[in-house]
Amino acid sequence: MTRAFDGLASRIDALGARSVGFTSALLGEGVSTVALGTALSLAELRGDEVLLVDGNWLQPSLSEDAGLDAAPGLADRLARATELDAAIRRTPGSRIAFLPIGDRTSTRPALRALGSFVASETGSFETVVVDLPPILAGEPFVLPWAAVLDQICVVLREEATPLPVLRQALGRLHAVNAPCIVLNRAKRSSVDVPAKLLAART
């Protein structure tokens, strides 16, 4: 099932990015699915545990999927209301360490707190994948992450995402590194480099 995300994971691995955030221009582009699949694929590729963070302040669907939407998580940690280890959930047999959204009403993601969180507190993880809200709908929740993550990927859905809207969203995203584009639900996979990388690794 995760093979669909192997190409993307390989490219991220090739970029050497430790922390990656996934966002989109609009809702419904498949960002959470891409983040989840990529985290699983990266865990398999790098052979190490991946920290998957639900940073979607608007629609924390990963936390809902995990049944942890009421559990303490990222927001509580940023508010210093809980310990990170207590908030991270691990599933036996899975290389995914999941940090749910937590109580979103307690705080908002601030740049300083996020910088400390990504640089220091997640230092034990070789890979950090963050699921983020759409840029246009949740710009205040995306921009701080864009400043602290190694790489921001903007997911667009083939034959669905309006390009003018996407341009508008990209214009608002001021990341340290230029955001990269992930074409979701593509009819054909366009990535050739990851295939070579995969072959070299095996």
Next chain:
Amino acid sequence: MRPYLATLRRYGWLIAAILALVWGAGLASAYVDYTTTFESDATIWVLRASPELLVTSPSDPSAPILQTAASQQADLLDQLLQTQSFVRDVVQKTSLSAALAAAQDERRFLASVGKSFQVDTHGTNLLTVAYISHDPKIGPEMVNAALAVRADRVAQASVTFSAAASTLYQQQLASAQTQALDAQKKLDDFDAEHPAPLSDIQQHSRDQLRLTLDFAQIRLGDIRGRIDQATLAPAVLAVSGMEFQVVDQPRVEATPRGGTKPAAMTAAIAFAAGAALVTLLVLLGTILPSHATGPADVARLAPMKLIASVPRVSRAQGSVGSGDVRRSLGAIAFGGGREKSGPRG
């Protein structure tokens, strides 16, 4: 063709909404039109008048002898219904006269009324005059009024023509009388100058004068007959009513009738409009692509680069839809977790 099909799929809901709106409105309008339209008609038996009763000569080359009696009368009514004065006279005989007086644009009102009439022939001697309206009581009124005004017009035209013909014949009669008197005088003078016995030459001259007098008297009699015919024929025709007999009187219809054609037209227009809108949408949506349809479109977002494509998981590949992909990934990452439906990011 594939790009157009893709556009069709992309705008599926919008197209469905447009079609539902346009076609639904059209069908509703057609239904209302159909159920509120009432047609009232009169069936009329027509005969061509006997040549003896015609004011004009049957040998007149302008007489419409190639038409049947029904088509002749139908054409006459059709032509009358195209004139505003006729329609105005018809309306003024009905309960629509108040509406005519209140109409801001009388010309449009009369044109609308005129178009609501329909005259059809059925065979050589039968025709129907119908009126279509949304008020079942108006139809019979209008048909009866149209027939009455037509009768008035025909009678008036006949009297006018008769008077003109009489005047002409009176002038011809005066001339013929002069000629007859002149011929009689010449014959009398000849008899007075030439007592019997007459020679052969004198007898021949007298026969010529007699023949001229006979011709003059025959012509005089013929003209007098035509004068009588021109005077009496319209009255005889009007009294007999044989030329134009209403066989079936128009009735107040209780059930909708006659709205099929307008309703079908409305529905067809709505259908065509919906199809045209959808076609336009698909054409514009295809020609002016505003969505990323592949890596080539993403390349236009430079300096942003496409890092990878996540292929679409289709049923044909052995998996099931995108929602199941998400559930499967969630099961791998979170174990049991919690199944939840609804939109997901």
